[in-house]
Amino acid sequence: MAFNEEVRYAQFVMGDHSSLDFGIQIKYPFTLSHPTMDVSAVSIPGHSGDLLSRNHRFNNFTQTINLYVRKPPGYDTWSRLAADINNWLIGDTYQLFYLSNLREWVLEAYLTQPLALEPQNDLEASGSITLNCKPYMKREDGLEFQSVNTALPIVNTEVEIAEPLFHIVGKGNIRLAVNGENYYFNNIEDEIYIDSEQEWIYRHKFDENLAMHAVFPNNNFPTFHPGDNSVFIFGNYSKFEYKANWRRLV
Structure with missing residues (x-):
């Protein structure tokens, strides 16, 4: 051969x-x-x-x-x-x-x-x-950060719920709204990561825990359901981006 x-x-x-x-x-x-x-x-x-x-x-x-x-x-x-x-x-x-x-x-x-x-x-x-x-494999186009355009829905074309990673650069109190649910982040110094897959909130490094700065509805992390997903942000920020983590069962 x-x-x-x-x-x-x-x-x-x-x-x-x-x-x-x-x-x-x-x-x-x-x-x-x-x-x-x-x-x-x-x-x-x-x-x-x-x-x-x-x-x-x-x-x-x-x-x-x-x-x-x-x-x-x-x-x-x-x-x-x-x-x-x-x-x-x-x-x-x-x-x-x-x-x-x-x-x-x-x-x-x-x-x-x-x-x-x-x-x-x-x-x-x-x-x-x-x-x-x-058990899930990820789609390549969901593994890189991209800017959030709040004027358009984020479309999940898969049948599985996606668990995104959000990155916000900003200060003070920030509100993230995903599909009508509000996620509050208080007294942010410069940036924050919201990792729905790992269920972790951090700054700069994975071990800088910022969970005490967050208030979530029913303690659930934001997800993207199949179809259209609305995403908005309110507060003092200069960058708002996400990794979608599109996925499907193997």
Whole structure:
């Protein structure tokens, strides 16, 4: 199996590197796994059939990716190559994992099974890696900050609720209105981040907690439901932007 542009292949990208940097391509056929709903079954004496209770979440899932590797120039041993690949992939946090055959969608995952190469000859090897993946994947166009145009609705074209990240540069008391719900931020010094996915409010760094400056309706964070979403801001501010975090189930 030759590694060239004429062969149908897929690559993946994580962090600063593509799998092609290490001579890696994904073996076909490639089958994407899927998450399961977190459901609790309760047995009741005298009642036939368990009662099911949805826990309002989906479980993480395991994804194994089989790889074909052609040793790139500069590597004299397979062990050196495998070590560099694992140094790139191994981490203790979720990473954005781009698979070229998923097009505009991105997995959030971390490596649970490092790569062990099985050389076929001096230039070619096979192997696999295993990822632990979040149940939702994100759309690439929702991962970058963009300015909020309050004159137009923000449109969620997906069927899943999105959990955006807002960034406001301003001072004093600010009110954010999303779909008719008001979110108040008091005594802001210079900026504030409102992270609906992580349910965290902070300044500058993730660990600078500003939750004491916020008052939310029913303690719920703002979300974008499918369809049109209205967003307004009131107060002394100079920048108002957001990451939409558009998502869908894997």
